[in-house]
Amino acid sequence: MQDRIELAVSTVVFSLRPHPETGELTLWLPLVRRIREPYEGRWALPGGPLAPEENLVESARATLQRTTGLTPRHLEQLYAFGDVDRSHSADAAGHARVVSIVYWALVGEDEDAEAVDGENVEWFPVDEIAEEAEPLAFDHGVILDYALRRLRAKVTYSPIAHAFLPEEFPLAQLRRVYEAVLNRALDPSNFRRQILAQGSVEDTGRRQTGTAHRPPKLYRSAPGRSRYALTIQETDQ
Amino acid sequence: MQDRIELAVSTVVFSLRPHPETGELTLWLPLVRRIREPYEGRWALPGGPLAPEENLVESARATLQRTTGLTPRHLEQLYAFGDVDRSHSADAAGHARVVSIVYWALVGEDEDAEAVDGENVEWFPVDEIAEEAEPLAFDHGVILDYALRRLRAKVTYSPIAHAFLPEEFPLAQLRRVYEAVLNRALDPSNFRRQILAQGSVEDTGRRQTGTAHRPPKLYRSAPGRSRYALTIQETDQ
């Protein structure tokens, strides 16, 4: 057994894009194909070793810039995974023990437009990872599940959903973000009232033009007033 | 600049004991006096380097056993602190960079009875750390604040408060735990209703005897049904 513990920083990056089949907005994330052992050929979360003069977040940001061309506006620590047997697989036998500090990120629609995939990087809709990319390298499957649960939980009590959107947006678009993340339909009128009551959003005074219907007001997220919980309810069907 | 990053595991341990002045139940925690540089003589969170064949939680548990004689029933990861300048002090200059994975723990009343303080270990009421133990070594003051916020937040939506109590307890004692943690009085009748509605507690059928008044029912915490939020309200005064 080696007595060196390596420290790595990885990130689960979420973005919202249309689903390839249904066309509905869904969560996507980038994975990197491993080009060496252990787990050569498998998909893994983007990450890398922590450099000695680099802060943890900085390390996450640098890796994401390198692999996806992105600098997500929301980047938050998820958890530190460090069990001795955390990649209990034949592939990993004989390799050094790695403690990973994992971050999770949300990419705004505007930011997402800048995405440039690096070598061996590919984006997947989360609901297709099971068929197309599993099993992930190391314990990254477990980490991904954990990140998803955290995202879904946090969206209900904190205004992070805004991070998926550009500077200004109509409320219906914000609702579509919630629906995509929570994977269920929300009542438009009640949604509007709750968001406005929360004060996490402010009217820009402008409206979106060029719609095939009544032009919706544009809002921007109100930085200070991000307090208080939001209880999202679902409509039937 | 050194290119070696050291990995340590530390823990913020909370226990409830009577306040030395008021006699009311308050939060206490153990600190360890540093006996070498950096920060020699200052108080720090119990912790130590991560051993190569040790899991993260195991490391936390081993340190706590060694320093306090305790094996807390609730032990949960708090956060990984790893900024390059996280102990930006003259004391720390020239010392290796350390990434700390910090846990927090709750000690049950029954467990607390077993506490045996090791060398250089002392317990402090949290509200007296400012006068008696500050400034803490490294960034441990920041970490402690963060742990306190997390404890107070989590107590309102999860039944962790039970961890402070022995197997069986009357509801009034559980209420006193909430009051100590949240630092405010709660309405006994509404508290009772909320806890029972939650289902996080079950009737043992027994009662506490030897009280100077009507003997209260004894409850035990119901492991499975720890769902759903609890909104605690305060009584005035």
Add this chain to the structure above:
DNA sequence: TCAAAAGTGTTCGCTTTACACCCATGA
């Protein structure tokens, strides 16, 4: 029989939910 804490009942007001309905625009 009194004090003290356990435990129950009830009212008030606010929030959530469901859903009907009106508004403004492009086609």
Add this chain to the structure above:
DNA sequence: TCATGGGTGTAAAGCGAACACTTTTGA
């Protein structure tokens, strides 16, 4: 003028807060 999504109104149900009131014990 019609279809479509934006946006408002509102009544019913549910829930938290406040607090009066009953119960049960030891002293």
